[in-house]
Amino acid sequence: MKAPIALTLGDPAGIGPELAVAAWQAMRDTGPVFFWLGDPLLLNDAIPFRLIEKPEDAAETFPDALPVIPITCPVNVTPGQPTSENASAVIESIERAVSYVQEGRAGGVTTNPIAKHILAAAGFAYPGHTEFLAALCHTIGREVMMLASPQLKVVPVTIHISLRQALENLTTDRIIAVARATHTALRRDFGLTSPRLAIAGLNPHAGEEGLMGTEEQTIIGPAIARLKNEGLCVSGPFPPDTMFSATARPKYDVAICMYHDQALIPLKTLDMAEGVNVTLGLPIIRTSPDHGTAFDIASPVGRSTGRADPSSLLAALRLADFMSQHRRGDGQ
Template sequence: MNAPIALTLGDPAGIGPELAALAWTALRETGPTFFWLGDPALLNDAIPFKLIEGPEDAQDVFSDALPVVPVECLAPVVPGTPDSRNASAVIASIEQAVRYVQSGQAAGITTNPIAKHILASAGFSFPGHTEFLAALCHCDGQEVMMLASPHLRVVPVTIHVSLRQAIESLTTERIVAVTLATHKALQSDFGITQPRLAIAGLNPHAGEEGMMGTEEKTIIGPAIAILKSQGLTVMGPFPPDTMFSATARPGYDAAICMYHDQALIPLKTLDMAEGVNVTIGLPIIRTSPDHGTAFDIAGPVGRSDSQVDPSSLLAALRLADSMSRHKKGDNR
């Protein structure tokens, strides 16, 4: 039996509590089993829940109630109005989830959305989940962000920096490192024996032989040569305006992109509802829904007029479970 997935609190004023309740309602009979590290008061008794002492108790209660490891919010929670006084609960939820996975009590982490600016106002020094998780796992700099859906997997080489900074920081070495991490994750966590990786160009028409930019020749091309010399199946650099078409996508298992929006725009256009954020390069499994806190539609759990769609969270929980099974050789 697979260990359960740890679902974090997220920002309590966002849609995280509603998502936790909706996900349990959808998965209670089929699984995968998960438990929520959150404040039970936020559930408003809208669904049955049971406080548990640890992940090992989740499986026994999951079909009848949402298993909850309590993490108390310090300030009253008003849906749609985030409060930095609750940042400590958000952070504690993430830290405890990591400890559960490191101890083997949980199979992986699925993180509910956080508000980065709220955490920053409380002294949180990390740009987001990805970097914080890497620090908790003592592998800073090795973290790589993948966005995955049934239609496309994309991996940006540079992430949460301005476009100008992304271009300035793009190096052959970074492209090689990100591609190697992607190759390893596709093998170990997705069960793809020989991954096919498409490398995007940076400039229009992939530089048009230097007429529209030289980075393809001076930075990206050398990275592809190194990767091929190490036995990887890599292709490119491809013009970014054509490599995500319906006819091109079946030719590769993941696209390595040069900057954040080059990767995320096609993924979210194709499948916003079931897109999943995956952090690879960590010793633990972490997934997340590919959307934010949605303060504008947040409300109390159990309301009849909720607009919250749990599709992305459901996909994230299922993917975390699938990845953990592949990692331990159980391909069910």
Template sequence: MTKAPLALTLGDPAGIGPELTVSAWEILKNTEHCFFWLGDPTLLDGVIPTQLISAPEEAAGVFATALPVLPIYCPVTIVPGQPTPSNAPAVIESIRKAVELALTGSASGVVTNPIAKHILAESGFPHPGHTEFLAQLCSVSGQEIMMLASPELRVVPVSIHVSLQNAIHSLTAERIITVTRIANKALTQDFGLKNPKLAIAGLNPHAGESGLMGHEEHSIIIPAINALKEEGIDAQGPYPPDTMFAAHARTQYDAAICMYHDQGLIPLKTLDMTQGVNITLGLPIVRTSPDHGTAFDIAQPLSAPSKKADARSLVAAIRTASKMAHNRKEKAL
């Protein structure tokens, strides 16, 4: 191995994360995309070959024949489909440890299995999701940006886990500029694009229709685009959100900067839910995640898996993180 392995977190142990982890290892075990799992090894007893490790550097030597597991034990018996806040400390510790290993370079990046935000909240977890917790762990709170990527489309929402009303009220030219700068840097540093093209979405129907359907395009979005152009960033728009995601339109840009969460995530998930990857930009580490939740309704014991859990998004997240880590390393040389 020429780079450190990836750290894959536990996720909610009562969800489909453990089943996806097993499937991902079976798919990738003979490839260069080496990872280790920070999870409870008792979940995998008799399911696939596993090897307990004490440090990430041990993973590469066993990956082809066994899933490397850096053990983090759950305090309460795990019942698939029945999450409990009592296991939240293990879920949180898995994320914390993975980030620590990535920050020190022992892991080349972090891939997170799905968590249940409401279950963590019941345990006292103060963050609205993975993204904000990762930013705190990396000491860059406020700089975290979410990108959703698939083979069909990349989207970057200006606001993330806030209400639509708050997203509109908090929209500023400065925020659009910050998000677009970070996205542009990521596309060059992590995706290897020399001159990224960024499409900026309008907020209102028809991108405001010259002020007839809203003023934000002229008062906020266009000034942000002009400022970005002055910096040498290829930002164009604002484009009407109801047409900019059409097939031909998508060929004209490398990523869409969207004014709020669902404006970008609805088209991406409609186009390709199975291979969508959640990527956190603005961190000093690589972080990806599958673009779906815990799916408690189909979670089954690993001794009798449901076979309904689709591992393609997790596999895509692992492959994407591996490629991003490679590109980032090459860019640094």
């Protein structure tokens, strides 16, 4: 029997609870099976749900009711009005989801969106999910963020830091580490026997042979050479303004980009609805919808305005299940 996916609470004042309900309604007959770690009061009896004590109970419950492992919010939740007083519930939901996967009782974690500034106000010490998950898994520094959609997969070498800091932190060794982690994940969790990695340049026209910057020659080029020597299928550096075109994308499986927006702008432009955030480099599988908390459109469960699109969450749950099967050796 496949292990269920653990879906976290996210910020309770955002669209997470509403999307959890929509996901169960869409998947109850087809799967994949998931359980929600959240406050049952947020569901407002909009759908049938059942409190469960352990992940192993999710499969039997799922066709008839949303399985819920209860996580109580300390204060009442008003949609669209987040408060740091509920940060403890948000954090507990993530911690318990991770522990279930580590114990082999869940196949992966899909995280609903959090509000980083709300958690920071409560003393949360991490820039976001990615770094927190690495700490929980004792793999700090090895976490790698991938954004995946049916049209494109991208991996930024530097993530949640300013552009100035990204330029300072970009090194040959970091590019190599990110590329290795990506190569491993594509083979193990996506079933690609020989992943093709396209490496983006940093400067306009990929530096134009040093006329517009030398990082391609001094930092990126040496990384590509070393990766090729290791037997990885890598190419580049490519000019970032052309490598995401319709004719270029079929020539590679993933684009390794130098900084956050270089990777995320093309992905979100091409496929915001079904984009999925995947954390590589961890001993667990983690996916997340590629959007935020959307406080401006959050509404009480059962009184939905219909503006919260569950497409990305559905894609994230399906991808977590797909990756879990490949990691367990059940993928086709």
